[in-house]
Every structure is written in structure tokens, then in C-alpha cells.
Amino acid sequence: xxxxxxxxxxxxxxxxxxxxxxIAIDSMLAQTLxxxxxxxxxxxxxxxxxxxxINQYRVAQPDLFxxxxxxxxxxxxxxxxxxxxxxxxxxxxxxxxxDYSSPERLSKQFAILDQRDDVDIxxxxxxxxxxxxxxxxxxxxxxxxxxxxxxxxxxxxxxRHPALLYRKDDxxxxxxxxxxxxxxxxxxxxxMLHRGLRLYNVQEPLVSMRVSPDFYARRGGxxxxxxxxxxxxxFLVMGFSSLPDxxxxxxxQTFVGLMPGSFxxxxxxxxxxxxxxx
Numbered sequence: 001x002x003x004x005x006x007x008x009x010x011x012x013x014x015x016x017x018x019x020x021x022x023i024a025i026d027s028m029l030a031q032t033l034x035x036x037x038x039x040x041x042x043x044x045x046x047x048x049x050x051x052x053x054i055n056q057y058r059v060a061q062p063d064l065f066x067x068x069x070x071x072x073x074x075x076x077x078x079x080x081x082x083x084x085x086x087x088x089x090x091x092x093x094x095x096x097x098x099d100y101s102s103p104e105r106l107s108k109q110f111a112i113l114d115q116r117d118d119v120d121i122x123x124x125x126x127x128x129x130x131x132x133x134x135x136x137x138x139x140x141x142x143x144x145x146x147x148x149x150x151x152x153x154x155x156x157x158x159x160r161h162p163a164l165l166y167r168k169d170d171x172x173x174x175x176x177x178x179x180x181x182x183x184x185x186x187x188x189x190x191x192m193l194h195r196g197l198r199l200y201n202v203q204e205p206l207v208s209m210r211v212s213p214d215f216y217a218r219r220g221g222x223x224x225x226x227x228x229x230x231x232x233x234x235f236l237v238m239g240f241s242s243l244p245d246x247x248x249x250x251x252x253q254t255f256v257g258l259m260p261g262s263f264x265x266x267x268x269x270x271x272x273x274x275x276x277x278x
Contacts, residue, residue: 007087044073077184146198
């Protein structure tokens with residue numbers, strides 16, 4: 001039988017909500033294909049309330065829960081770079097501390113790996129919600145087939161990070177995560193695709209991502225734009241994307257990134273999401 005043992009890699013930060021963290025962890029515990037390990041990676045010091053939640057789970061199920069705590073806060077890329085090698089299983093399922101995975105997420109993602117020889121990484125569509133996971137405010141629809149995902153990746157990120165299922169050795173062979181501002185996931189997935197790995201997105205919202213009212217508005221600003229341009233320049237230099245890909249995607253994302261926050265939120269919801277009305 002195929003090896004379906006997997007580690008959940010879940011980063012936690014000091015500003016995370018203890019209540020939201022419980023929802024995220026419980027959603028992984030409720031999987032129809034349960035995890036073999038949940039590795040909680042803590043980015044520097046966190047408050048006692050968060051650590052209390054983490055310790056409650058560790059005490060209740062010490063064989064399931066593992067902990068890595070970075071001595072200082074270094075950001076998501078640096079944190080995951082240290083945590084990935086610590087996962088004890090071949091497969092790693094990413095998850096964030098304020099999101100929710102449907103009970104059949106991992107069983108459906110592993111089913112794709114079992115059924116298709118042309119897939120190495122599995123993501124999925126996602127719903128976005130604000131307060132209640134049962135009341136999504138928008139849908140994110142991503143390219144399904146590997147060829148479409150590869151084409152899409154040359155200009156835009158073809159997956160959502162908390163929804164990924166991948167092999168630990170594939171991540172390490174691609175150079176692991178790098179400490180980039182907001183683009184550590186896109187950077188990694190492009191390096192994996194450039195090595196010939198293939199991405200498939202299940203066309204169901206198996207993950208729900210929590211968004212704050214200013215979520216879209218914050219996806220911009222000079223620092224965001226500068227890191228985006230540097231990241232896409234690396235894609236061009238490594239031969240993954242073409243000059244037209246670089247120019248078109250950078251110009252478009254710079255335009256959106258430097259919009260006033262309220263306009264940026266409107267643009268995301270109007271053109272980059274399927275917003276739910278009513």
C-alpha cells in the first residue's frame with residue numbers, strides 16, 4: 001500500500017489567536033486520513049496563552065505533537081527552513097494557525113498522488129472567510145492541471161501555501177525555503193517546478209483561509225513591490241520565466257501594489273477572486 005504517513009507543519013507567531021490556533025489544530029485532528037505528526041514551529045517568543053494551548057495538545061498526545069521554537073523571530077521563510085528537516089515523515093502538509101482544513105482534505109490530496117503519476121505536489125482551491133468558516137466571502141480558483149499550473153506560475157503564484165502537500169526531500173532538493181518577505185512560498189514552488197516537479201490543484205475548496213477586513217489592502221506598498229520585483233527577476237535569471245513574463249507580471253503587480261489600500265482591496269475582490277454576493 002502507498003505510504004500515506006505525513007507531518008503537518010504549522011507555524012505559530014506571537015500575534016496569532018489562541019482560539020484560532022485551536023480551530024486549525026482541531027481541523028487537522030479531524031482528518032479522515034489523520035496525521036502521523038503535527039510539528040508546531042514557533043517563531044521566537046510567544047505569549048503564555050498561545051504556549052498554554054500548544055502544551056495542552058502536547059501533553060494530551062505526546063507521540064503526535066512535536067515542537068520547534070526558534071530563539072528569535074525571523075519570519076516565515078527562515079522558520080520553515082529550520083522546521084522542514086525536522087519533520088519525521090516523507091510527506092508534509094502545510095497549515096497555518098488561523099485557517100481551517102476540511103476533514104477530507106488530506107484523503108483527497110493523497111488520492112491524487114495515488115491516481116496520477118504526473119503529480120508531485122498537491123494543492124487545492126480555497127475559500128476565504130472573515131469570522132465564520134461556514135460563511136466564506138470569496139473563492140480562490142487555481143489552475144488544476146500541471147501544465148496549466150506551470151504556465152500560470154510564470155506570472156502569478158499557482159497555489160495557496162497553507163493548502164500544500166509535498167515531499168520533504170523535494171523541498172530540500174530544491175534548496176528549501178528562503179527568508180524572503182511575503183514571497184517565500186512562491187519562490188520555493190517555482191524552484192520546485194523548475195526542477196521538473198509537477199503541481200496539481202484539487203478543484204475543491206479543501207482549505208479555508210481567514211482574512212481580516214484589511215487583508216487585501218495590506219498586500220502592497222513599496223517593500224512588497226520591491227521584493228516582488230527581486231523575486232521575479234530571479235525567476236527570469238534562472239530561466240524559468242521569459243522577459244515578457246517578467247515585464248507583464250511586474251508592471252501589473254506594481255500597479256496593483258502601489259494603489260491606495262481601498263482600491264487594492266476592490267481590485268483583488270473584483271478581478272482576482274470570485275466574490276460571494278449575498
